[in-house]
Amino acid sequence: MDQPRPVIPPETMASWQSIVDLIARLAEVPASLVMQTRAPDHAVLVTSASEGNPYTVGQNFVLNEKLYCYGVMKNDGELVVEDATCEPDWADNDDMEHGMSFYVGLPLKWPDGGLFGTICVLDRRRNPQALLFRRGLQEFARVIEADLERLTEIARRQALEAALQQTLDTLEQRVADRTSELEEANTALRVLLANVERSREEYDEKVLRQIKGLVMPHLGRLRRRLGGDLAAAAYLDLAEENLGDITAAMSGQLTTVFEKLTPTEQEVAQMVMRGQTTKDIAQTLAREPSTIEYHRNNIRRKLGLRRSGQNLRSLLLSIQ
Numbered sequence: 001m002d003q004p005r006p007v008i009p010p011e012t013m014a015s016w017q018s019i020v021d022l023i024a025r026l027a028e029v030p031a032s033l034v035m036q037t038r039a040p041d042h043a044v045l046v047t048s049a050s051e052g053n054p055y056t057v058g059q060n061f062v063l064n065e066k067l068y069c070y071g072v073m074k075n076d077g078e079l080v081v082e083d084a085t086c087e088p089d090w091a092d093n094d095d096m097e098h099g100m101s102f103y104v105g106l107p108l109k110w111p112d113g114g115l116f117g118t119i120c121v122l123d124r125r126r127n128p129q130a131l132l133f134r135r136g137l138q139e140f141a142r143v144i145e146a147d148l149e150r151l152t153e154i155a156r157r158q159a160l161e162a163a164l165q166q167t168l169d170t171l172e173q174r175v176a177d178r179t180s181e182l183e184e185a186n187t188a189l190r191v192l193l194a195n196v197e198r199s200r201e202e203y204d205e206k207v208l209r210q211i212k213g214l215v216m217p218h219l220g221r222l223r224r225r226l227g228g229d230l231a232a233a234a235y236l237d238l239a240e241e242n243l244g245d246i247t248a249a250m251s252g253q254l255t256t257v258f259e260k261l262t263p264t265e266q267e268v269a270q271m272v273m274r275g276q277t278t279k280d281i282a283q284t285l286a287r288e289p290s291t292i293e294y295h296r297n298n299i300r301r302k303l304g305l306r307r308s309g310q311n312l313r314s315l316l317l318s319i320q
Helices: 010-027 068-075 094-098 128-132 134-224 230-251 263-273 278-285 289-302 312-318
Strands: 031-038 041-047 060-062 079-081 102-109 115-123
Touching: 010 031, 010 041, 010 115, 010 134, 031 068, 068 079, 068 102, 068 115, 102 128, 102 134, 115 134, 128 134, 134 230, 134 263, 263 278, 263 289, 263 312, 278 289, 289 312
Parallel strands: none
Antiparallel strands: 031 041, 031 115, 041 060, 079 102, 102 115
16 A cells, blocks of 8 residues: 655745756756656646746646656666657657657655656757756755655654644543543442431431430339349449440430430320320320320420421321
């Protein structure tokens, strides 16, 4: 596969135009050309603005054995034809259509050795001045090849820069994607930790409520029934102390409704939560119904329900 070639920019074409114009004056020829080869086509890329020049930019030839430039490519070097009419190989070449019987041409190559085209001079007569200028034509050929090398290096660097930029863009996108993924993961982790913390607090609150509301009141009632059993009293003291330590550790984080209530009110509240009526509670606690109503009213007052109309049991169940 042919290697991609850089486009010849306008400023370089202008420089080459100056070169072929100078060659035409110094060699005293009507035509000085830079030809570009893209097989099988061979076209005029730059043509001197000299009098009597029949060649125009873009004029195209198909490479064949009757073309001077084909001989340059075949020789891979200089071709000199002083008078084509005297040389059978060139007597009927394509340029004889314009009477161009004199030709001196050299190959032009890319830095990697690939053929770019030719640089040449043509005349309708044998031209001794052009023959003497052959060394000068070689030097101008080297100038053009130096331009081709420079353009190739520029194109190579631009391609490397483009590839590097693409790599950088890809890396930046990967970093951005990774950063986004990490941010999403951090957000999810924060949500998870918040949920874990909330669940732990809810669990601690539930345990604290159960200890203070469901256990502690009964320990007081149990103590009143121990009588003189010192061993049982000691165990009860130990249980109360340990439970006190547990609730003390939790109380810094949690508040409960039952903390506002007296032990008797806590008992009444628990029975209300179980759906017992005032009469049922009075029978269980061996109290008068009016006494139970008194405690219920105190509970409602402490919970802010005296004028709200909200059901006491419903509220207690909602905060359970």
